[in-house]
Amino acid sequence: MRATKFPALPRFSYTITRDYPYAWVTPAVILGGIVAITFVTIINVATIGFDLVATSTNNPNQTLHDANPYGHHGLLSLLARGVKASCTATTLPINIQMFTTNYAIPYTLSSVWRENEDNTQENLGSLVYMNQPINCTVTEVIIQVLGKYTQTPILTARSRVGLLLKTHATCSVDLGNRPSASSVAKRLTYFNLIGSYNLLDETIPHFLLRNETDKASLFWGESLLSVYSLITAGAYHEEASVFSWGQDGTYNAYIGLTRQSNATTGSAEEVTSDEFFHVQCFTEANYCGNHTIPWLSQGKGVDGHAFDPYASIWGTIDILGKAMWFTVMTDLGQNDNAIPNMLAYPDLLANLTRNLTTVVQYWESPEATGNITGSTIGIDHTLSTKSFDPSTAPQPALGAEPAFLSTDYICQVPRSKSPGIRLLLILMSDIVFLQTIWSIFKLILDYKVGRDGHNSRHCEGCLETHIQESAAPVGPAGATTITNRKPYIGRKSIDESDVEMVSYEQINVTERHVS
Structure with a gap:
């Protein structure tokens, strides 16, 4: 006998499509596409176009204020928060020498402590500082x-x-790291500064x-x-x-x-x-x-x-x-x-x-x-x-400006990528976002079409074939033909389970019985 060859099973498939039965779909897709492209591009420009790089600064407040490439108001500024600048507090060990931001007298950090809830003093080995204003009282010259x-x-x-002149000053700063303290005084960190001045010694800057x-x-x-x-x-x-x-x-x-x-x-x-x-x-x-x-x-x-x-x-x-x-x-x-x-x-x-x-x-x-x-x-x-x-005029602007300890901070600030890399990344991200939006839109629209009952699960050719076969002449006795089809709901192809096989004799008997 001659072996029967069966066709190989397909490894891939394609989707049968038909037009949506709504007139508003085309303008909605055009207008929605324009809006989606614009919105997605704005998001990607704000979030993808920058890298965070490390930099050193002695004025973290100004650095954080100037680091936002889109300012501090508007949609782009809000979207760019993903590449928001940040600074790390610095650690000032005891005996370190420093200036304030007024840069007049050099100081030595002699001690650091905090007051605990039980009124005991906790001595610290360093001052963790993040550019907070200091509050000081001079105690001795x-x-x-x-x-x-x-x-x-x-x-x-x-x-x-x-003559070597020295001053002792006791200062405090609210570092904000003890929010559960029972009073403001318990949230403060205290430290002593020793300032020095010697007119003759030029090795001491002032x-x-x-x-x-x-x-x-x-x-x-x-x-x-x-x-x-x-x-x-x-x-x-x-x-x-x-x-x-x-x-x-x-x-x-x-x-x-x-x-x-x-x-x-x-x-x-x-x-x-x-x-x-x-x-x-x-x-x-x-x-x-x-x-x-x-x-x-x-x-x-x-x-x-x-x-x-x-x-x-x-x-x-x-x-x-x-x-x-x-x-x-x-x-x-x-x-x-x-x-x-x-x-x-x-x-x-x-x-x-x-x-x-x-x-x-x-x-x-x-x-x-x-x-x-x-x-x-x-x-x-x-x-x-x-x-x-x-009594002389004009009078100079006397007074003390708020003082901060002058030290260096490590900050992460946004830096623009190169134009080519930036354009490529924006295009790739646009494609991904737009494809996702389109898939969601189709999912919602397909669900709506199915609920409206427009024979959405039948392709147009399948509907025509079904009508023609239903009107075909009756064949000879003993033969079989396709008299009924199952709906093609959610199917991409037709197999033997989609049809019911009945004999012409059954059809004739049924017709005589009806007549």
Whole structure:
């Protein structure tokens, strides 16, 4: 016998289609396609066209503000949030040196701590900081007198008496990492800063952004520190030389200045008074004890000696200490924290600089020779050498700007891809999105057509064949023919299960029975 060959089963298939029975489909597809293409392209331009790259900055707030390529309003800005810029907090270890964003005095981070719920103190090894404004209070000014054994020879050659000024300030910052704390104070992180200033030592940077107009208060603070560092060192040299205590250059003294009043809020009368400071000092001559500026200016030492301890230096010590105190307040961004800032208000600044013109004239007079002052340093005339006059116009913009710790941050910011790569990625993404939208649209439309009952599951050719076969003549007895078809719902092809096989005899019997 001859083997019967069966056709190979198809590995692929195609879909039978027919027109949708709705007149609105074509315009809907055209208009919807235009809208879909536009919307999808806008999304892809905003989200695909940029990469996040790492960058370093010392102003993360400005970096985050400028990083959005589409601004901060509108649809593109909202869509571009997927490539939103971000910055990481920096860790400042203890003993690190830094400036504030006013760049006047260098500071050393000496300690960091937090207050716990049980009122215990938790000491930390570093400060995790993210450009929050700092709130600080100056607690002490220290003036160290340096001689030939406590400063380098080159500094001693410039001035036999050197002055190192230090300040202690306690600051706090709300890092926002303890939201469950019971009070605002418990959410704060506290830290101590030690600031330093030495006119002679050029290795210690200070006042990096000198500007008489934009930073007028710091400009006047630097002027006072520069002039009164020389005046105080000269006065100390003269006093110690007269009484032979520092004749060979072995100057060595510690002068600690703290606030005399313990009131929570100070006044203008307090800061302008010569009793503002409480003094504790040690000199090569003797121990000064704990006194005020007026008491020490009388020359009454602990042993009653009329010349002990250097009565003529305390007037300049008072001005120098206030200049350092309020310069640090300005550098730390404080106008009125416990006490008013003398560099921030015209009348207080006029009081603080009232003797400036006189002392500059004395220093530059023939009487103030190097033998008396012990210094070869001249007055810096790029700074102010005259007393401040509050009646002059225009008045400089005095005041302290909000201060932040100056440090570097690592930020992720969006950067535009190359035009070719950007176009290719946008086209590919458009195709994927549009194909998805089209599939969803067809799914919904097919479901609607099926529910409307338009013979949607029959192709047009299948319907015509079914009608023709139903009207075909009856064949001879014993033969079979297709008399009924099953609906082609969800089918792509026709097989034997789609038809019912009946005999012509059955048909004839049925017809006779009907007749």
